Amino acid sequence: MTGTIAAIVLSIVLWIFIMTNDQRFSRLSQTNNAISRQQTRSKNTKSNYDLYIPTKAYGFMKGKPYSLYDSKNNLSFEFSNNLQQATVKRIVKMSGSVANYSVLINNPNFLQLSYPDKVTFNMFADFGNKKDNREFNRFFITSSNKWIYVGNDQTSALYRVYLKNANFDRLRRYAKNASQKVPISFYKISTGYATFYTQPTKLKVYSYLTNRQSDAYFVSRLLGTSGVSSRTNKKGVTTYSLSYYTRLSVPTIRSDGPNNYVYTHYDKKDNPDAEVSLTNKLLNSIDYVHQLGLTEQDLRFFDVDDNGVSYTNYIEGMPVFLNQHDLQIVVGSSSDSATTVTFNSLNFQIPIPFDGRTTTLEATRKMLNDLENHGMRENEVQRIVVGYRVEKDNSYNNLVNLIPTYYLKAYGEWKSAEEWAKQDMNLYNLAADRKGDN
Structure with a gap:
């Protein structure tokens, strides 16, 4: 017990040191300011490169693929910063096939970074053209700083993206010297490529101090401080309503329950049956992520399907699942013009x-x-x-x-x-x- 308390006290001291000195955090702050200054969208551009950052990096050693991670020299942050500083000159679609794509993904001459699920060129103000909703999830970094490949694992679509002012030299050096290199193989499944550990793999167990925001905090963030018109309690769930169109359901039992909040907002749409592009689906979800007011330090895009867009915390390069298999935030929509945001109030505070x-x-x-x-x-x-x-x-x-x-x-x-x-x-x-x- 004494050792645990000592470790916690030490972690608090280290946390204060990290927050005031660590390169990773200072780099994030600089990134946010830079994006704000060059904003070209009316909304959301500021955080696209933070929430929508590639979460996995892969390289090769002696012709064999390895998963790469380094907490000090974070490969994903480095690549994201490189990409923001570059300008896309043009995007050329390459002729591709499942066989050719499989050869490329196993080509030892490329460093790879991937998203957990599909995104679009139009998600990024300086990376896509207007209305460019072509989908991709993987980058292939060549030995050149003038162009990269961008690929869609599911469809095997491949694009060559020509860049100006890009420089991936430091990224390549960080990848070569990454502190964690785990042997893997790429295995084709129905929606793309899964990363398989080729042998039993020993992984670290980490511990975190956590906290939770109060119910009042979320009521204030989502409904305002003076607009709540009613409050009801039924079957262990308290529901606060701003009007018929906006409400927040909060869990009454906080210790052993799932602690999932549900925010519902009805918004009139000109044509509720119209198909929403993937770009707009992703961009619209970002507004709700910010509105919640959860700690976004390690929050990342994780999944998108018919049920909605999901975000979760990434710690030491891996996603966190809550309540056995829940994700931190799921932003969904329904045919009656309702947006439903299911989220967990848990914050990972101090390692x-x-x-x-x-x-x-x-x-x-x-x-x-x-x-x-x-x-x-x-x-x-x-x-x-x-x-x-x-x-x-x-x-x-x-x-x-x-x-x-x-x-x-x-x-x-x-x-x-x-x-x-x-x-x-x-x-x-x-x-x-x-x-x-x-």
């Missing part, structure tokens, strides 16, 4: 110095084979990631441990591999068959 605790994950292929033997269909697997499961540490209040865990998105749902192994897959397969028939 505890690493104490040596680790966990070992089995090879990804073995994990997937076990689930297939359980009844999961491989063609229903949409994503495979290693993320953190949040476990409460009983030695100190508000202290949590982050346990590396396999997570899969299959049949449209995120669950850990352990959770999927407990599901009745016959029910999921039956539902998938019925959906396919329709």
